[in-house]
Amino acid sequence: MATNHDRSDSRLSRRSLLAGAGLAAAAATIPAEAHAAPARAWDQMADIVCVGSGAAACSAAVTAAAAGAKVIVIEKMPFLGGTTGKSGGVVWICNHFGLRAQGIRDEKADAMAYMCRFSFPQVYDPTSPTLGLTEADYRLIEAFYDHGHEAIDHLQAVDAARFKQFRLWGVDEPAPDYADHLPENKVPTGRALEPATGAGGQGGGSLAMQLTDWLERHKVPILTETRVTRLVMDGGRAVGVEAEANGKTIRIGARKAVIFGTGGYAHNLDLVGLHQTALYGSCAMPGSTGDFISIAGAAGAAMGTLDGAWRTQVLFEEALENRELGVCAFFLPGDSMLLLNKYGRRVVNEKRCYNDRTRVHFAYDPVRDEYPNQLLFMLFDQRSL
Ligand SMILES: Cc1cc2nc3c(=O)[nH]c(=O)nc-3n(C[C@H](O)[C@H](O)[C@H](O)COP(=O)(O)OP(=O)(O)OC[C@H]3O[C@@H](n4cnc5c(N)ncnc54)[C@H](O)[C@@H]3O)c2cc1C
Structure with a gap:
């Protein structure tokens, strides 16, 4: 100011x-x-x-x-x-x-x-x-x-x-x-x-x-x-x-x-x-x-x-342990990694930039009255791991 x-x-x-x-x-x-x-x-x-x-x-x-x-x-x-x-x-x-x-x-x-x-x-x-x-x-x-x-x-x-x-x-x-x-x-x-x-x-x-x-x-x-x-x-x-x-x-x-x-x-x-x-x-x-x-x-x-805010995703388990994180999930690696919501639906392009990706977490489902994407799950194969 x-x-x-x-x-x-x-x-x-x-x-x-x-x-x-x-x-x-x-x-x-x-x-x-x-x-x-x-x-x-x-x-x-x-x-x-x-x-x-x-x-x-x-x-x-x-x-x-x-x-x-x-x-x-x-x-x-x-x-x-x-x-x-x-x-x-x-x-x-x-x-x-x-x-x-x-x-x-x-x-x-x-x-x-x-x-x-x-x-x-x-x-x-x-x-x-x-x-x-x-x-x-x-x-x-x-x-x-x-x-x-x-x-x-x-x-x-x-x-x-x-x-x-x-x-x-x-x-x-x-x-x-x-x-x-x-x-x-x-x-x-x-x-x-x-x-x-x-x-x-x-x-x-x-x-x-x-x-x-x-x-x-x-x-x-x-x-x-x-x-x-x-x-x-x-x-x-x-x-x-x-x-x-x-x-x-x-x-x-x-x-x-x-x-x-x-x-x-x-x-x-x-x-x-x-x-x-x-x-x-x-x-x-x-x-x-x-x-x-x-x-x-x-x-x-x-x-x-x-x-x-300029946001990025965080690893949930890590954030629960300590919310002052060393680093966040900026770029998600792996061509065979999917981000899925709690119903197993893929809801975002995993290759989009980190700030844009985070916006999908706030989508509200007016029928179920919930945020189905609040947490997303990474699904990947052994090679990506
Ligand atoms: C891992 C990571 C990577 C990022 N990469 C990029 C990137 O590549 N490009 C990009 O544009 N942005 C990036 N960002 C965001 C960017 O770092 C911040 O937006 C930017 O550094 C903020 O700069 P600033 O000078 O406004 O604040 P800061 O760099 O946070 O500096 C603020 C300072 O003010 C001090 N302060 C606070 N309150 C007081 C007070 N009352 N009295 C005296 N001092 C005070 C703080 O201690 C701090 O030192 C990244 C952020 C992170 C965490």
């Missing part, structure tokens, strides 16, 4: 958040009144306070610091990187440097049709100026098309992160999109980027480490084991945060903006119970407890789509 004292800061933070394309970043607006600024002096002061140390907060911090702002990064865990650090680190970006260099034209009208059709199939209308979406939803996707590649270019230009075209399992072809079969998709392979091997090995570990290394090299203070608990407001503006560190409350002032990149809420059972159906576990990092939701709510921000 960014609040701005001038237009250029608001643009800066929006672009920074977009650098974490496909990642969970949050934006909200703040009404005119909220908590008063503290009478007590600030313990520390910066232009921009970035909360979290995953791709969202760190790309915002890099962008702000590279533009000359004094930045402080605050992370509640003893280690940096969040869920980003254990992710695949694959970033899906339209019209990026690699496509342009290959002469592949990722035209805006085509890419918008594809993204709007895939994201909002229930309202998609190719004849409408906003393709059937609300103005706000359309503009958000448009900003992603317009600025996603700029954000990647900028991270590379300031030497904060390097990317290359993603190749799945070492296959010598750029990876296909998850919905490469949709007719609206005119660039079915090559949009996905991955961190070029650098510090921290591969994938999200490399991305997180490249960004945090850059911040350390540029002497941006990073406070770990410091949990932000509250926004400090003054006349409708976020002017700082309160945080807990070593059992004490500290206050950190922000002359220009506070940016939250604090991840999701998969490990907050109250929020899971409130917003999700049949979520048995998650391989997100333990810091994913949705702190931003209560912090932003207390400051009066309206939140939306909290029931949304």
